[in-house]
Amino acid sequence: DIQMTQSPSSLSASVGDRVTITCRASQGISNNLVWFQLKPGKAPKSLIYAASSLQSGVPSKFSGSGSGTDFTLTINNLQPEDFATYFCQQYHSFPYTFGQGTKLQIK
Amino acid sequence: QVQLVQSGAEVKKPGASVKVSCKASGYPLTTYYLHWVRQAPGQGLEWMGWINPNSGRTNYAQKFQGRVTMTRDTSINTAYMELGRLRSDDAAVYYCAKEADSSGWYDYWGQGTLVTVSS
Numbered sequence: 090d091i092q093m094t095q096s097p098s099s100l101s102a103s104v105g106d107r108v109t110i111t112c113r114a115s116q117g118i119s120n121n122l123v124w125f126q127l128k129p130g131k132a133p134k135s136l137i138y139a140a141s142s143l144q145s146g147v148p149s150k151f152s153g154s155g156s157g158t159d160f161t162l163t164i165n166n167l168q169p170e171d172f173a174t175y176f177c178q179q180y181h182s183f184p185y186t187f188g189q190g191t192k193l194q195i196k
Numbered sequence: 197q198v199q200l201v202q203s204g205a206e207v208k209k210p211g212a213s214v215k216v217s218c219k220a221s222g223y224p225l226t227t228y229y230l231h232w233v234r235q236a237p238g239q240g241l242e243w244m245g246w247i248n249p250n251s252g253r254t255n256y257a258q259k260f261q262g263r264v265t266m267t268r269d270t271s272i273n274t275a276y277m278e279l280g281r282l283r284s285d286d287a288a289v290y291y292c293a294k295e296a297d298s299s300g301w302y303d304y305w306g307q308g309t310l311v312t313v314s315s
């Protein structure tokens with residue numbers, strides 16, 4: 090199975106900040122990576138697919154980059170609604186696997 | 197608009213089975229593969245498998261083979277995930293998720309179903 094190592098596990102930031110979350114795959118996954126946001130009691134929301142493509146309806150403050158084994162998610166101009174948990178997931182091969190998540194908290 | 201609406205929370209005893217439903221609206225269920233993912237409390241996300249709603253073909257994660265069954269009823273645009281021989285570590289929120297296209301990523305998720313396993 091492909092292991093996905095996500096960091097940091099938690100992050101404190103202020104409204105208006107820019108943050109970066111990283112995800113590393115244990116083997117090359119091309120660009121078959123998605124980032125999504127999870128809030129308690131709500132459906133997960135996919136943000137970035139194919140490592141860098143913005144999902145329809147997602148604001149451009151979210152961006153992704155990377156290919157192969159190293160990936161990043163950047164969120165610009167943090168707003169209160171952005172404080173949530175973020176996950177990466179590889180869909181290169183089965184079983185699909187996930188990063189451990191990054192909990193983004195208000196400083 | 198596309199929506200996946202899951203059934204409500206369940207409380208089950210160890211050894212029992214649970215069946216979670218996922219009703220699709222805004223698109224024909226048969227069009228895209230549907231996956232199931234779970235998240236145990238304080239744990240990471242775990243992929244359980246997929247169903248091709250058109251053919252009924254399934255692919256389960258090895259960990260769940262023999263205990264999980266994914267089915268669908270195309271007449272009501274609904275998919276199901278049944279997990280048997282429940283253990284305490286099966287307590288989790290279970291999600292269904294729709295593939296966006298043949299590449300495999302999910303564009304829509306259900307809201308999750310909390311399954312509690314307790315004697």
